[in-house]
Amino acid sequence: MMQRFAINTATFGFQYPIEQSIDAIAAAGFGGVAPWRREIEGQDVSAIAKRIRDAGLKVTGYCRSTYLPSLTREGLQANIESNRRALDDAAILGANSFVMVVGGLPKGSKDIAAARAHVAEGTAQLLEHGRSLGVRIALEPLHPVYTAERSCLTLLSEALNMCQQIEGIVSAPSLGVCLDVYHVWWDPNLKRDIARAGVEKRIFGFHVCDWLVPTADVLNDRGMMGDGVIDIPSIRAEVEKAGYQGLIEVEIFSEQNWWKRPVVEILKVCAERLTTSV
């Protein structure tokens, strides 16, 4: 019953080595996992890939890109290079896509147009490398509260425009988007833009969690599905109406609550809430 769903390992707060997370996710009956580079890099990536396959799990997404914008050309190139190496690992892992959180304003800059230009340039280069490896790239528009520090790419429409500018409209895109309800639920154009993403075949991933009221910390106080104010079933319905058939991934950053709980308990509650509140 949980085969339709995946767990992003950030949901465990990186309490465990990746091997233990993989085994726990598979034991709980989920269909996929989304690992992070901090768990993979410097390890035997092929061995981890094999462990994931042997556990019967898919890799929904590989998280996540080095931020692209920099104050200098050299900095931008270094950031692109770092992402190329991550794409190599994404290929070994057999990831459905490489998830890009594009980065915000470089420290010391107020030039958001320049940051966006770096994102477009870097993404175009990475797309070529991804294609050569057979790895798709999913741009994740982040909530506008993260614009300064994490992502100058915020609106779904903006992400789709960037895909279109870089790749054009094609029948089987290699550049798409990853939709996280936390980042997009507030957008007055959400329904329209999900439909467009479907027509353009750009929905590569779909993440769920919830927006708590109040939110103690916009980065690390995200909620379990059902504990907040996002109408997740309605967004899921739009995403599926738009043709998305991939796994639905749980990703919860929750320093003071879920990250303090044992992985078995987190997975049990995720499974319940995926049934009742997604």
Add this chain to the structure above:
Amino acid sequence: MMQRFAINTATFGFQYPIEQSIDAIAAAGFGGVAPWRREIEGQDVSAIAKRIRDAGLKVTGYCRSTYLPSLTREGLQANIESNRRALDDAAILGANSFVMVVGGLPKGSKDIAAARAHVAEGTAQLLEHGRSLGVRIALEPLHPVYTAERSCLTLLSEALNMCQQIEGIVSAPSLGVCLDVYHVWWDPNLKRDIARAGVEKRIFGFHVCDWLVPTADVLNDRGMMGDGVIDIPSIRAEVEKAGYQGLIEVEIFSEQNWWKRPVVEILKVCAERLTTSV
């Protein structure tokens, strides 16, 4: 030199009675003040209006609306009534506009479409009352981080669409927008939408402060102009290119920093930064 600028009394953290704030703002040479209902209601409004006029200050905006959305029709009507009374006071104060922060999801609701429908319905009713009084209404789109608790109206384009739907495109609108750099700086369509707001003559107010990195608290840790990452001069240039000739208003919510300082110091730094960083 400061006649082009106004001070929103929230910038003082409501440390002083309104009379003292008015006198301090006028003594520092500013051209306008934006008072809050908490400082006005229950007082002799005509006397406060006279004191503002006698001090040579304009009232840029009267802050702010009762949130409109409710779980019930009765609740919506009560919220509209509360705003009618505030419009009456705005008329006595001679406010350039009544500033509307429209409200988010009513407690217990996840239905953002319903909240938006209440906002549209309530605003339409208030516009009629405002017209009868000669008071313009300025919808203030808030940063999307406030969607749940303060404003389901977030994008400037969304605010302009609402103005158009309610009032149509007219030569001298009574319904417009109040632009605050804190709320809109991140928007990829900002330049386009400011230009549209200008063409449609909808820019009724322009607020400045700054987005700090890091931000300790998205509500009450806003920065003094120049201390954050917003390219304020560039946004100001767009707003003035769009035809805005009204006062530029400083509004800073800063519980741990500016609100702890004496009003004279706050005004001195505002005056400096309005010269160097706006």
